[in-house]
Amino acid sequence: MRIQHTLGGTAHFDGFGYWSGQDVHVSLHPAPPNAGIFFRRIDIPGSSAIPGNIRCRGESPRRTTLIAPDGSGAEVGMVEHLMAALTGMGVDNVEIHCDAPELPGLDGSSGPIVQAIQSVGLVSQSEPSRERRLLCPIRMEANGAWIQVIPATDGRTRFQYEIDYGDRPVIPSGVFRFSPDEDDFAKEVASSRTFILKHEAEQLRQHGFGLRVRPEEVLILDDNGPLQNKLRFVDECARHKLLDMMGDMTLMGFGILGHFSAYRSGHQLNARLVQEMWQRESEIFEIHSDSDKEPNQGELGQGRFSDKKSRMEIPNPM
């Protein structure tokens, strides 16, 4: 049985939002057992915590955005690479502070976030992880793309992503598979970068988005390959789509024993699968392991976890 983990200290990373171009500072703080993953916009005093949960997901193109449940309008955009890093590294409880509405794009991957997490290490906590075993298949389809999850007959969580951009040689079709139970997220997935086709990047720029992003910092692809850049893996694009999928599945708020697979799925379709699982939670899951306390994702007792005293109470077996 897995037990819950938080960070061994406060981790930091900074940068600018790919979409907004706005500078942003992020710090990841240890949080008590059952706190889950939640955000605080420290530039908006008095705004509530924003749980990293499907209930708080807002609609925004090509990325995943969370909106505060208190109606304050506080939001955090492009959370998927951080959410994937937390799941991939086994962080259950963390309080995330940021001072702008969009998380930094960094190099387009989760790599710098994983390094920040590794720099402070993890601390195991006293409670069992919240994990659910899926009992029946769930599938979502749209415009020829699909995503599904089926019960894990081998007792492992698995992800599989099939990429298919037609006959574009620069994005070879293929399948990438990853199991957090067997494989190394930091080595296999974290450093794969987001990508965009050159004509899409030009369209976004015309609308005022991505103006600070340079081709050296993100994969911009034309038919000859990446502009002013090199692929880190031959199948880097498929790996990154799997990273996005892992990040989006983290919005369930608990681990799922199931086999996820997707074909050409993106954030919107991923979110529809999570929404469906969330709505049918009591019918489609059984408890694999759990704490006997309710998760709160920062919703209970606002500010309760942001003072130093409660942080110091986190049990540290070291």
Ligand SMILES: [Zn+2]
């Ligand atoms: Zn992504």
